[in-house]
Amino acid sequence: MSRDYVAVNRELWDKDAPNWVEMGERAWAMETPEWGTWNNPDDGLHLLPDDMSGMDAIELGCGTGYVAGWMARRGARVTAIDVSAAQLATARDLAAQHGADITFVEGNAEETGLPDQSFDFAISEYGAAIWCTPDLWLREAWRLLRPGGRLTFLGNHPISLITSPEDGMPNDRTLHRPYKGMWGADWTTVAYEPSGICFNLTVADWMALFTRIGFEVRGYHELYAPDWAEGERAAIPAAWAKEFPVEQVWILEKT
Numbered sequence: 001m002s003r004d005y006v007a008v009n010r011e012l013w014d015k016d017a018p019n020w021v022e023m024g025e026r027a028w029a030m031e032t033p034e035w036g037t038w039n040n041p042d043d044g045l046h047l048l049p050d051d052m053s054g055m056d057a058i059e060l061g062c063g064t065g066y067v068a069g070w071m072a073r074r075g076a077r078v079t080a081i082d083v084s085a086a087q088l089a090t091a092r093d094l095a096a097q098h099g100a101d102i103t104f105v106e107g108n109a110e111e112t113g114l115p116d117q118s119f120d121f122a123i124s125e126y127g128a129a130i131w132c133t134p135d136l137w138l139r140e141a142w143r144l145l146r147p148g149g150r151l152t153f154l155g156n157h158p159i160s161l162i163t164s165p166e167d168g169m170p171n172d173r174t175l176h177r178p179y180k181g182m183w184g185a186d187w188t189t190v191a192y193e194p195s196g197i198c199f200n201l202t203v204a205d206w207m208a209l210f211t212r213i214g215f216e217v218r219g220y221h222e223l224y225a226p227d228w229a230e231g232e233r234a235a236i237p238a239a240w241a242k243e244f245p246v247e248q249v250w251i252l253e254k255t
């Protein structure tokens with residue numbers, strides 16, 4: 001991807017930020033986490049340690065900052081970085097409303113400028129996980145973590161990309177793109193719900209990258225839409241997402 005995707009994505013999120021305030025308010029108010037586009041419950045996933053007291057945690061691409069808020073509520077000292085000033089403005093407002101003490105940083109999650117080995121736990125839910133070049137942001141997360149530290153990230157499943165039509169129309173049961181060599185997609189000029197430039201890899205390429213960087217896989221989940229789901233979210237029909245994995249979660253440890 002030769003375009004300046006960081007600037008493209010920043011501009012998109014600065015413009016789109018007002019549309020995410022309501023969702024951010026709902027997520028900040030949740031008693032227990034719900035993950036991904038289809039609000040999958042945390043039971044069985046358990047993506048955050050129950051007790052994070054004494055832990056230094058970072059969210060990479062925090063958006064409205066609700067995951068950072070959930071970690072602060074569990075006792076962590078939390079830093080949250082995002083490239084969009086407008087998204088951070090919402091995050092700061094919501095943190096203040098909820099009395100959460102979070103250090104917000106405006107910047108690119110691929111090069112945070114934060115010190116080496118300063119965190120025990122890192123997470124990204126649809127932040128760096130999909131908007132940053134995998135090789136760059138994963139190396140940065142590895143650098144930021146202490147040995148034994150964990151990185152959990154959630155983003156689109158590769159199957160959801162190959163079954164997405166080139167014009168961005170909702171997913172169907174046809175393979176529209178090659179799986180081999182997958183890098184992601186440029187959604188800026190598609191006819192249906194244009195957005196930014198996103199990244200994804202084949203499962204084998206993700207795993208090879210983790211090994212090259214020095215992460216070990218501690219868990220992998222494939223998420224589907226729950227039974228109650230209907231309609232369409234993020235250009236993915238509920239009926240599709242009940243039968244095919246719409247999202248993936250990787251749980252990694254810095255060795």
Ligand SMILES: C[S@@+](CC[C@H](N)C(=O)[O-])C[C@H]1O[C@@H](n2cnc3c(N)ncnc32)[C@H](O)[C@@H]1O
Pocket residue numbers: 006009010013060061062063064065067081082083084087107108109110125126127128131132
């Ligand atoms: C969908 S939000 C993720 C937050 C939240 N978990 C959610 O799902 O709404 C995506 C965020 O990633 C941020 N982002 C995109 N590119 C980034 C980059 N290079 N560095 C840091 N944040 C980035 C955007 O500004 C946006 O706020």
